[in-house]
Amino acid sequence: MSERIELDITLPKETRYLGLVGQIGESMARSLDRFTGDREELAYHINLVLTEAMANAIQHAKEPTSTEVRITITLIRHKLTIKVYDQGQGFDLCTLAPPDTACLEEHGRGIFIIRTIMDRVIYRKLKDGHVLEMEKTLH
Amino acid sequence: MNIQVNEQGNIVLISVAEERLDAHNSTDLKTRLLSLFEDGKNNMVINLEGVRFVDSSGLGALVSGFKNASARNGSLKLAGLQPQVQSMFELTRLHRVFEIFPNTEDALASFHP
Numbered sequence: 001m002s003e004r005i006e007l008d009i010t011l012p013k014e015t016r017y018l019g020l021v022g023q024i025g026e027s028m029a030r031s032l033d034r035f036t037g038d039r040e041e042l043a044y045h046i047n048l049v050l051t052e053a054m055a056n057a058i059q060h061a062k063e064p065t066s067t068e069v070r071i072t073i074t075l076i077r078h079k080l081t082i083k084v085y086d087q088g089q090g091f092d093l094c095t096l097a098p099p100d101t102a103c104l105e106e107h108g109r110g111i112f113i114i115r116t117i118m119d120r121v122i123y124r125k126l127k128d129g130h131v132l133e134m135e136k137t138l139h
Numbered sequence: 140m141n142i143q144v145n146e147q148g149n150i151v152l153i154s155v156a157e158e159r160l161d162a163h164n165s166t167d168l169k170t171r172l173l174s175l176f177e178d179g180k181n182n183m184v185i186n187l188e189g190v191r192f193v194d195s196s197g198l199g200a201l202v203s204g205f206k207n208a209s210a211r212n213g214s215l216k217l218a219g220l221q222p223q224v225q226s227m228f229e230l231t232r233l234h235r236v237f238e239i240f241p242n243t244e245d246a247l248a249s250f251h252p
Contacts, residue, residue: 022161
């Protein structure tokens with residue numbers, strides 16, 4: 001896989017755009033020329049990771065001045081990197097435990113899902129907010 | 140959100156006619172289910188045949204309904220999951236929690252063994 005794809009998307013901070021960003025991810029997955037794995041699964045997973053990460057950014061970006069969410073999707077050789085920027089107060093990735101199925105929590109599965117699908121997940125502070133960085137090697 | 144509700148005896152069949160069940164519309168489903176519980180409807184089948192994509196919020200709305208039905212001695216069962224939606228239940232281990240049927244006929248029949 002030798003393609004190089006770089007997408008830089010800025011969307012209003014509204015959940016009605018989740019479908020759009022998910023669709024962009026699905027279309028990108030289906031367009032990959034040399035990916036040998038399950039393409040439909042990859043398309044769903046990229047849609048899911050983008051949806052979860054953007055919903056997370058909307059939830060945490062409660063700063064009234066921030067009205068947009070920025071997402072970058074980069075594929076260089078085999079490495080897919082998705083970055084979602086928010087201007088909120090942030091959260092501690094380390095304190096988020098996987099959901100306890102016995103307790104049947106209604107919330108808290110988003111980051112668990114992202115961590116299950118992606119190889120590497122980092123959340124770090126920037127000068128004016130935070131970025132959730134997610135990487136996955138595609139074969 | 141586009142939801143069709145049909146009462147079949149003491150069971151309510153809820154068909155979600157949306158391609159995506161996500162953070163944008165899952166609250167609508169949760170609210171709709173809550174109003175059915177308030178009306179005393181505690182046995183439900185949710186038909187997800189038309190849903191192609193579900194995220195953690197969508198799962199959360201279904202978990203909310205499941206818990207409410209169980210607390211009222213009823214049950215909430217699922218039917219018609221698309222393969223990728225089924226895989227979401229497996230990823231989050233919720234397939235061990237919900238009773239999942241291939242179609243609504245089987246799900247409705249399971250209330251009258």
